[in-house]
Amino acid sequence: MPSAFYNTLVQEIMGCGVGIANRTFDSAWYCKVMYLHSTIQALLVESEINQETLMSRALAESRSEFERINNGMVAATESSIKEMIEKVKVEAGDEEKCMICLEEVEVGFEASQMPCSHVFHDDCIKKWLKQTTESSIKEMIEKVKVEAGDEEKCMICLEEVEVGFEASQMPCSHVFHDDCIKKWLKQSHYCPICRFEMPID
Numbered sequence: 001m002p003s004a005f006y007n008t009l010v011q012e013i014m015g016c017g018v019g020i021a022n023r024t025f026d027s028a029w030y031c032k033v034m035y036l037h038s039t040i041q042a043l044l045v046e047s048e049i050n051q052e053t054l055m056s057r058a059l060a061e062s063r064s065e066f067e068r069i070n071n072g073m074v075a076a077t078e079s080s081i082k083e084m085i086e087k088v089k090v091e092a093g094d095e096e097k098c099m100i101c102l103e104e105v106e107v108g109f110e111a112s113q114m115p116c117s118h119v120f121h122d123d124c125i126k127k128w129l130k131q132t133t134e135s136s137i138k139e140m141i142e143k144v145k146v147e148a149g150d151e152e153k154c155m156i157c158l159e160e161v162e163v164g165f166e167a168s169q170m171p172c173s174h175v176f177h178d179d180c181i182k183k184w185l186k187q188s189h190y191c192p193i194c195r196f197e198m199p200i201d
Contacts, residue, residue, distance in 0.1 A: 019158070088113045100124040100195075127197070128188065141181065142169045155193055156180035172196035 088111055098105050098121045105111045105119055112122045120128075146163050154161050154177045161167045161175055168178040174193045176184070189198040 088119065098124050100128050128190070141185075142171075143167070143178070144169045144175060146175070154180050156184050170196060170198075 092107050096105055096119060097103065098111075099118070100120055101124050103121070105121060110122065111119045112125045113119050114125070143166050146161050146165055146167050148163050152161055152175065153159065154167075155174070156176055157180050159177070161177060166178065167175045168181045169175045170181065170191050172191050172194050174191055174196075176192075184192055185198060190196065191198075
């Protein structure tokens with residue numbers, strides 16, 4: 001295959017990686033380094049279909065498989081929350097903002113530290129790690145028809161919410177594709193834009 005095609009493929013893989021990183025950072029899952037590992041395997045088959053079509057199809061299948069497993073994130077169980085969060089006392093010089101509520105984690109107070117060393121208010125991280133209940137999704141998410149002039153991007157998948165299609169509106173008025181917000185709320189109970197808190201019990 002021509003090297004230009006490989007370069008295009010590598011650029012697309014990197015673009016997907018950047019998209020994943022941006023969604024991760026936008027949803028307050030902060031980390032200093034995010035590793036991207038991609039394996040490309042080729043199977044030589046005599047075919048009338050050109051290689052570019054086959055590679056594009058493989059990349060699309062890979063992307064859909066990744067999205068199918070919810071970007072690798074699932075809500076934490078009560079027992080895993082207790083196991084993985086360590087209580088720490090915030091010392092002078094260690095104070096920083098809780099990236100969930102965006103308020104200062106004050107010196108002398110007890111906070112919760114994740115295995116990745118990030119520190120949060122205890123209540124904030126415990127709530128963040130729980131998922132929204134099915135009943136609250138059904139009760140609080142309203143189906144709306146997108147009218148001309150109301151179209152905008154779904155801030156979860158970054159695709160256009162098209163005129164004439166039905167979308168889902170959170171109580172905070174933010175609109176998303178129905179599938180996108182349902183997947184999101186199975187992992188977090190906050191609006192991805194304004195952090196409106198959905199009930200978890």
